[in-house]
Amino acid sequence: MMSKYLSRKMLVYLLTFFFAVTIDWMIPRFMPGNPILILVSRFSGMPEATKVIYSYLTQAFGLDQPLWKQYINFWRAFLSGDLGISIYMYPKPVFEVLKEAIPYDLALLLPSILVSWIAGNLFGAVAARRKKLDSFVLPVLYILTATPYLWLGILLAWTFGVLLDIFPIAGAYSFSMRPSLSLAFIWDFLKHWILPFLSLFIVMLGGWAIGMRNMIIYELEANYARYLETLGAPQRLIRKYAFRNAVLPQVTGLALQLGVIVAGALTTEIVFSYPGIGYILMQGILNQDYFLIQGCFLFIIIGVLLANFFVDLIYVFIDPRVRYAFGGETA
Amino acid sequence: MSETREILFFAFRNTKLRIGLSIVLLFLFFALAGPYFAKYDPLEYVGPGYHPPSSEYWFGTTTFGQDVFSQFVYGLRSSFTVGLVGGSLATLIGLAIGFFAGYRGGLIDELLMMLTNIILVIPTLALLIIIAAYLPYRGVFIESIIIGFTAWPWTARAVRAQTLSLRAREFVDLARITAIPTWKIILGEIMPNMLSYVFMVFILQFGGAILAAVGLDFIGLGPTKGISLGLMMQNAVLWNAIQLGMWWWIIPPGLAITLIVGALYFMNTGLDEVFNPKLREM
Amino acid sequence: MALEVKDLKIYYKTLKGYVKAVDGVSFRVKDGEILGIAGESGCGKSTLGNSLVLLKPPMNYIDGEVIIDDQKLPIADYEKMRSFRYRKIAIIPQYAMDALNPTRKIGRMLKELFESIGVPFETMIPKIKERLKIVNLPQNVLDMYPIELSGGMKQRMVMVIASLMDPSVMIADEITSALDASSQKAVVQMLREFRKRGFVRSLLFITHDISVLYQIADTVMIMYAGKVAEIMPMDKILRDALHPYTRLLISSLPEVGIRYTEKLLEGIPGQPPNLLNPPEGCRFKDRCPAANERCFEEPPFIQVEENHWIACWREVEKRA
Numbered sequence: 001m002m003s004k005y006l007s008r009k010m011l012v013y014l015l016t017f018f019f020a021v022t023i024d025w026m027i028p029r030f031m032p033g034n035p036i037l038i039l040v041s042r043f044s045g046m047p048e049a050t051k052v053i054y055s056y057l058t059q060a061f062g063l064d065q066p067l068w069k070q071y072i073n074f075w076r077a078f079l080s081g082d083l084g085i086s087i088y089m090y091p092k093p094v095f096e097v098l099k100e101a102i103p104y105d106l107a108l109l110l111p112s113i114l115v116s117w118i119a120g121n122l123f124g125a126v127a128a129r130r131k132k133l134d135s136f137v138l139p140v141l142y143i144l145t146a147t148p149y150l151w152l153g154i155l156l157a158w159t160f161g162v163l164l165d166i167f168p169i170a171g172a173y174s175f176s177m178r179p180s181l182s183l184a185f186i187w188d189f190l191k192h193w194i195l196p197f198l199s200l201f202i203v204m205l206g207g208w209a210i211g212m213r214n215m216i217i218y219e220l221e222a223n224y225a226r227y228l229e230t231l232g233a234p235q236r237l238i239r240k241y242a243f244r245n246a247v248l249p250q251v252t253g254l255a256l257q258l259g260v261i262v263a264g265a266l267t268t269e270i271v272f273s274y275p276g277i278g279y280i281l282m283q284g285i286l287n288q289d290y291f292l293i294q295g296c297f298l299f300i301i302i303g304v305l306l307a308n309f310f311v312d313l314i315y316v317f318i319d320p321r322v323r324y325a326f327g328g329e330t331a
Numbered sequence: 332m333s334e335t336r337e338i339l340f341f342a343f344r345n346t347k348l349r350i351g352l353s354i355v356l357l358f359l360f361f362a363l364a365g366p367y368f369a370k371y372d373p374l375e376y377v378g379p380g381y382h383p384p385s386s387e388y389w390f391g392t393t394t395f396g397q398d399v400f401s402q403f404v405y406g407l408r409s410s411f412t413v414g415l416v417g418g419s420l421a422t423l424i425g426l427a428i429g430f431f432a433g434y435r436g437g438l439i440d441e442l443l444m445m446l447t448n449i450i451l452v453i454p455t456l457a458l459l460i461i462i463a464a465y466l467p468y469r470g471v472f473i474e475s476i477i478i479g480f481t482a483w484p485w486t487a488r489a490v491r492a493q494t495l496s497l498r499a500r501e502f503v504d505l506a507r508i509t510a511i512p513t514w515k516i517i518l519g520e521i522m523p524n525m526l527s528y529v530f531m532v533f534i535l536q537f538g539g540a541i542l543a544a545v546g547l548d549f550i551g552l553g554p555t556k557g558i559s560l561g562l563m564m565q566n567a568v569l570w571n572a573i574q575l576g577m578w579w580w581i582i583p584p585g586l587a588i589t590l591i592v593g594a595l596y597f598m599n600t601g602l603d604e605v606f607n608p609k610l611r612e613m
Numbered sequence: 614m615a616l617e618v619k620d621l622k623i624y625y626k627t628l629k630g631y632v633k634a635v636d637g638v639s640f641r642v643k644d645g646e647i648l649g650i651a652g653e654s655g656c657g658k659s660t661l662g663n664s665l666v667l668l669k670p671p672m673n674y675i676d677g678e679v680i681i682d683d684q685k686l687p688i689a690d691y692e693k694m695r696s697f698r699y700r701k702i703a704i705i706p707q708y709a710m711d712a713l714n715p716t717r718k719i720g721r722m723l724k725e726l727f728e729s730i731g732v733p734f735e736t737m738i739p740k741i742k743e744r745l746k747i748v749n750l751p752q753n754v755l756d757m758y759p760i761e762l763s764g765g766m767k768q769r770m771v772m773v774i775a776s777l778m779d780p781s782v783m784i785a786d787e788i789t790s791a792l793d794a795s796s797q798k799a800v801v802q803m804l805r806e807f808r809k810r811g812f813v814r815s816l817l818f819i820t821h822d823i824s825v826l827y828q829i830a831d832t833v834m835i836m837y838a839g840k841v842a843e844i845m846p847m848d849k850i851l852r853d854a855l856h857p858y859t860r861l862l863i864s865s866l867p868e869v870g871i872r873y874t875e876k877l878l879e880g881i882p883g884q885p886p887n888l889l890n891p892p893e894g895c896r897f898k899d900r901c902p903a904a905n906e907r908c909f910e911e912p913p914f915i916q917v918e919e920n921h922w923i924a925c926w927r928e929v930e931k932r933a
Binding site for chain 1: 403421445448451452453455457460461465485537542543545547550551564568574576581582585586588589590593595596597600
Binding site: 227229231234241244324 | 666667669680694695696697698699700703704706708711712713714715716717718725727729730758771774775856
């Protein structure tokens, strides 16, 4: 049963991946205009680079070949880790550029997602229990979850970076620093990290807390909770069960929200010039560096798919319903 | 008919709905009427740069002397357009796919849900980026359509679940037994029960589209001409408004979006209370 | 006397006003008696059963008294009721199929339940095992999640759970409605076995299906629109039922064994009244073939024979 569930999920992920890569391949080819000419025209000021790029592009796009061959070539190059060469950071390969950016994304995303998820769930559970607290807290939570990540980032940067001048607001560490495991560097890194982290954390907190509040209220109305009441069980036990069961859809929500969170992280990185994929992507867009854009897209997709798969794995272990009876609708 | 009146009655009594609606209407008023008050073209360099709010420039000016108030009201227009067009499109697509999958079931259901799950996993923004990056000229309208075409999956899933549960309900079965034609069941029994739900979905999609557009504009993939709240924030960050402490440039656009979207969410909870009258049933 | 209900009124509070779902219901259940409660859906029978165990909004206690084993049952006091629930009065709910926490193994759930109400779990284990045997469930269900059980198994599991504290009164709420004829029979036999072995003293068996009552009930109570129409010994219902509603119910039974009252009642013209604004007087008068102008007054609930009560003017007049 369990393997059926997972293999089915795997199928969806594989199809998604396939679909995403195909889109990545398709779009420059089916857009109006000749992408190579558009690309090369940007380098008219640098004749030497233009030549290299032109020959590279012709080879990579292989526009003289039939479409199916172009498509296979694209996959072949992609699977061997060849994502092309960045124009913006010429002649660095796109893969290298992205590899360097990944640690910053993980440093920002993992803690903010996990901590906000845990804190939001606890907070939402408390709000669901107290009516007075609920009616006051709920509007605040709605405002939080409606805030664009980037705007909260801007506000935090302005307040703590400019007005109070406590935290730096650009980059992942000071220019004078070299990445190392020294205490001074870690301290410097954390100081740069805290504001982007907070902007992600605070917005997400609102969403998780609202979700948990609504789920708990729903679970407390469920038949099993009602039946425990008829058996004279104390509120304590019913709440415990409701909380546990309400966490499950929140885990699913984690998977569903990843796309939105990643998008939020992209914009937050731009606000703080934090050198993760979002920042790189913005540079790619500003410089019309199509290989870099393509690469960022693929990296984001792969990351989200992996995270989704990981969440699914966890889910199988915490929800017996999935383990014992897999009947189609699981989310 | 009396049911409609009843719903309207409870709708007016619901505080959440009233507060949410007032905020949205206030901004809508600004968006519609604002451009007539605005003295300047939003993109023209009309005054001294780096100028805090004054009687001449109500929201101050940008680094280059553009009028922030003009940008703000025109930007609000863009936001409402994106919300309306993108939100409607996403709702319609999600509704059609979810309804069809849920009502037909079988292989069609399987395939449609597979498609839905695929689009659901791909981060919308990433998809938008890749599409928008290759479109040399983009207006607010194109942006809305791109957003609409990528934001529907969760609606489709939710609508499908609703359809399934409505289909399973006794009264629909009863209608079936008594040989009422399918379209009458859909129009007479399923649609009225879904209508309130569809409206709530639309409100969420409206807000979602506005937020998506802000992200897209901010990374530089917004409209290539014109102004929007996201573009305002992008320009503010690019031209160091944070470091220069130009709060009048960075606060209004984000605050407006937060309040509008928050008010929409709030309205939605209010509507939920109006439409799901557990208390009004036996 | 195991249970005595006097003039109980339970209304649903709605924004349009009170829905008078149970409106002045009185009856008694003797020790060891099985009382069948029957009526169309919406007649208040389930509300009655549920209010005796768990009364909470939108249900509202309006009036009346409930006595269980010569003790007042504080149904209107949610907290005080806690110590009576399960120990004195338990219910096998209509929703037995999803009455168990889906994410806990059944054994562990029971352990947590008993510990939370201050009963050592170990002392319950032999009881649980014995009763599982009676309802034909394997011992290892305790190591299973509810989802691993079939619908019928879950229902029997809930029957066992409801009986574990040996309550004085057990309420079975529409537990046979979703079952086929042979499973119905099995469930009914298990409940009789429960009574025989003293796991439960008395039973309220709520159903819309009169034919099931032939198999289990000692006494039958017919409800209509929130009120009791007639109470009488089950074995006399075919010959001696007096209330026009009861007569219509059984005359539309073509033969013993037909199941759905919904179908049967197609034979009775008209609809049950709206309980938000029930009509004055006898609530059945609009559908009653024998109605006359007296029926605009509320009929008294009179005893016509040993163990036979009725609310109908025709019987009052006959005896006048």
